[in-house]
């Protein structure tokens with residue numbers, strides 16, 4: 001039997017692609033397509049890699065990995081990470097709800113996000129989250145008001161925009177440069193921190209940053225941490241003695257094509273050096289790094305056609321299922337689930353009525369035919385979570401694989417689900 005290992009968690013046996021011990025073909029037969037398939041083993045491996053690197057570099061510095069739920073908020077995925085000891089980083093009441101459903105307690109949660117509502121803040125305070133990453137003076141004042149209404153003191157860190165240059169593949173995934181909407185502009189941060197320090201229903205417990213995504217090198221973290229440390233020292237010198245957390249965000253890169261992933265050992269050593277002697281506990285918020293490479297989007301080829309001298313492969317997965325190629329011009333490797341010898345250069349497109357509906361353009365790839373299965377690789381992060389019902393297409397199913405078994409983690413939406421909250425016959429209200 002011929003066996004070859006693709007990335008960890010994925011292999012080929014006699015030309016057929018497996019996720020751990022399960023043939024993808026088997027999942028397609030049982031659950032249909034399009035379907036996201038995740039390897040639980042691969043998620044665990046990534047978590048343990050990062051955690052071991054941190055433990056080796058930071059044996060004496062308390063630290064915790066808070067998975068960024070936005071990357072993949074499936075309950076079974078969250079549960080897998082919860083069982084490993086992760087906390088979570090959330091950005092909405094919806095993600096708070098999911099985190100709770102997956103078994104996370106309040107102290108496991110940090111609450112980020114640039115536009116939190118009063119209601120979301122109230123829910124976070126009632127749920128006793130570890131801290132709220134505040135992104136503006138206005139939000140700080142709202143936290144004070146909501147905390148006062150609830151008779152509590154809100155633990156708050158300030159998300160500071162360190163205003164550093166970040167090399168990442170698309171401008172939409174850079175968040176720590178001057179002028180970005182995220183965080184408090186660096187030059188304003190000290191002023192806002194002193195306001196926080198003086199507020200009776202807020203306790204300023206730390207500083208936070210998140211400079212972007214798909215960052216493969218240490219330098220931007222280093223420059224950003226240097227700026228946060230300067231701020232931390234200045235605040236402590238002014239008597240702010242409550243600062244005990246440094247949240248350094250997420251952003252660690254993975255391999256989509258042949259680019260180098262983040263060097264987690266280098267990263268951990270860099271963090272250790274940067275925080276030595278600071279007397280802070282560290283929070284990290286990786287999303288993509290923990291889950292991206294664990295997942296594929298399984299799709300079936302519907303048609304082949306030629307137009308204007310171009311080859312098209314039309315699949316049953318479209319931009320509503322995986323928006324990253326059209327939204328970020330992101331590259332996802334596409335493999336045939338069953339090896340085919342021949343190759344073709346083709347656009348791989350979906351059924352959505354948009355010219356921007358594609359999974360790959362001018363791609364040299366296996367010459368698959370209608371009925372064949374495709375595995376769109378590295379789709380475990382920002383895949384299903386960004387899916388939509390555009391063109392009234394039900395959202396895909398999600399499946400978790402563990403060893404030689406698999407389970408449906410999200411049922412495929414049914415047509416009735418599409419209109420569940422809609423009314424054809426309206427109940428008008430007079431004003």
Ligand SMILES: Cc1ncc(COP(=O)(O)O)c(C=O)c1O
Pocket residue numbers: 068070071089112113210212213214249250251252285286287288289381
């Ligand atoms: C505040 C915050 N933390 C963490 C992350 C996770 O980033 P990544 O998936 O690149 O690790 C994001 C992603 O946008 C974010 O906005």
